[in-house]
Amino acid sequence: MGYIGSRSIALQQRAMKVAPLGVNSNFRYWGEGATLYMDKAKGAYLWDVDGKRYIDYRLAFGPIILGHSFDEVDRRVIEEIQRGTLAAMTYELEVALMEKIVEMCPAVEMARLACSGTEATMHAIRVARAYTGRELILKFEGNYHGFHDHTLWSTYAPAESYGSRRSPIPVPASSGIPKSMGEKIITLPFNDFEGFERMMKAYGEQIAAVITEPCQGNCGALDPQPGFLELIRKLATEYGAVFILDEVKSGFRFANGGAQEYYNIMPDMATYAKAMGNGYPVAAFGGRQEIMSIIGHGVAQGGTYTNNKAGVAAGYTTLCILQQQPVIETINQRGRRLMEGLNDIFEDNSIPAVFSGHPAMFSFAVGIEKPTCQREWTESERAYYLRLVEAALERGVMPDLDSREPWFLCYSHSDADIDETLNVFADVVKMVKK
Numbered sequence: 001m002g003y004i005g006s007r008s009i010a011l012q013q014r015a016m017k018v019a020p021l022g023v024n025s026n027f028r029y030w031g032e033g034a035t036l037y038m039d040k041a042k043g044a045y046l047w048d049v050d051g052k053r054y055i056d057y058r059l060a061f062g063p064i065i066l067g068h069s070f071d072e073v074d075r076r077v078i079e080e081i082q083r084g085t086l087a088a089m090t091y092e093l094e095v096a097l098m099e100k101i102v103e104m105c106p107a108v109e110m111a112r113l114a115c116s117g118t119e120a121t122m123h124a125i126r127v128a129r130a131y132t133g134r135e136l137i138l139k140f141e142g143n144y145h146g147f148h149d150h151t152l153w154s155t156y157a158p159a160e161s162y163g164s165r166r167s168p169i170p171v172p173a174s175s176g177i178p179k180s181m182g183e184k185i186i187t188l189p190f191n192d193f194e195g196f197e198r199m200m201k202a203y204g205e206q207i208a209a210v211i212t213e214p215c216q217g218n219c220g221a222l223d224p225q226p227g228f229l230e231l232i233r234k235l236a237t238e239y240g241a242v243f244i245l246d247e248v249k250s251g252f253r254f255a256n257g258g259a260q261e262y263y264n265i266m267p268d269m270a271t272y273a274k275a276m277g278n279g280y281p282v283a284a285f286g287g288r289q290e291i292m293s294i295i296g297h298g299v300a301q302g303g304t305y306t307n308n309k310a311g312v313a314a315g316y317t318t319l320c321i322l323q324q325q326p327v328i329e330t331i332n333q334r335g336r337r338l339m340e341g342l343n344d345i346f347e348d349n350s351i352p353a354v355f356s357g358h359p360a361m362f363s364f365a366v367g368i369e370k371p372t373c374q375r376e377w378t379e380s381e382r383a384y385y386l387r388l389v390e391a392a393l394e395r396g397v398m399p400d401l402d403s404r405e406p407w408f409l410c411y412s413h414s415d416a417d418i419d420e421t422l423n424v425f426a427d428v429v430k431m432v433k434k
């Protein structure tokens with residue numbers, strides 16, 4: 001790998017002796033002798049252990065909305081943790097953070113905090129099951145809702161294993177997930193209007209929740225087709241199922257009010273993490289008061305670290321900055337320039353590429369018509385995408401190697417960073433033969 005340095009290789013060898021694959025998340029492993037190890041990050045940049053600087057478009061898989069080590073957030077975190085990091089007691093800043101979430105997120109009347117997106121979706125699913133007295137969950141292929149067993153089905157298995165579109169087979173994404181959990185899940189291609197109506201007709205009265213990412217942030221940022229989220233809203237209401245919008249990637253990124261504001265859609269519940277804390281461990285789930293208020297009345301939810309001071313202080317400060325400064329506007333403007341610039345480069349080189357997603361979180365797929373679901377996206381030229389990104393990494397531009405993972409932008413990306421990225425891509429596209 002041209003991008004890898006000797007210190008990354010040495011650190012990986014050391015790490016592999018003590019951790020499986022030498023990482024603490026499978027998603028951070030790019031292969032033996034091919035995985036970068038990090039030294040530090042600041043603003044829009046990340047440095048690897050060999051001292052090489054990258055313009056970072058991975059942004060920790062989305063959390064960094066303002067920039068790495070954003071001074072105002074870090075300052076507030078330091079102030080707060082010096083007054084105690086954790087207590088089994090609720091404090092004022094925690095209440096203020098929940099008030100901010102309720103103020104900013106149109107569908108959230110009440111919220112509870114958590115530490116990660118996985119926890120947020122897991123709790124939301126329990127609450128939806130408890131509220132409806134039902135057990136089935138309907139999710140869409142290619143969507144990822146965290147590592148728990150409830151929805152880690154048909155996320156990134158080869159799409160050929162998903163069976164017919166008419167009767168999709170839920171495929172667990174890991175050994176160790178009990179087969180019996182598969183009896184509680186229905187999977188469908190994203191944007192399948194007819195399939196969704198058919199499934200709701202057949203099982204709607206047994207479905208506790210329909211959960212979806214608004215735009216497939218874990219599969220090429222595939223857009224919802226006009227009317228699809230609205231159809232989910234309509235049929236969930238008709239059949240009494242809870243509509244959970246998983247905003248872990250889109251929340252506080254697509255708009256201050258997340259994807260529900262951006263697409264003007266009102267779910268019953270929504271889940272948040274990532275951009276909410278600019279990189280600190282904080283998450284939330286919330287929704288209609290009628291649903292949320294069953295928690296504590298026979299419905300269990302909690303966690304030792306759900307109110308950890310660092311996460312809460314970072315969350316509160318990040319949300320205040322989002323309200324006070326033109327964060328989303330700036331990101332949108334730079335993201336749009338980057339998408340348009342990349343598109344021009346592909347057009348100039350006669351490379352058929354289609355873009356999807358939002359300027360703050362977008363992807364492109366090469367060699368196919370605009371895909372509507374993971375089954376179609378799978379046909380894109382992913383090996384070519386990988387070679388492009390590997391060449392870009394060598395030149396100091398860092399999107400994820402996996403084309404499912406979108407490009408993320410933050411408030412610290414400057415116009416000069418966008419120019420540099422476009423210059424690199426103009427060269428890379430010429431260099432890498434399709």
Ligand SMILES: Cc1ncc(COP(=O)(O)O)c(C=O)c1O
Pocket residue numbers: 061115116117118119121144145146147213217218246247248249273274
């Ligand atoms: C849409 C979505 N939901 C849930 C999760 C899980 O979040 P976490 O990694 O914080 O557990 C992710 C993580 O990428 C995600 O993208």
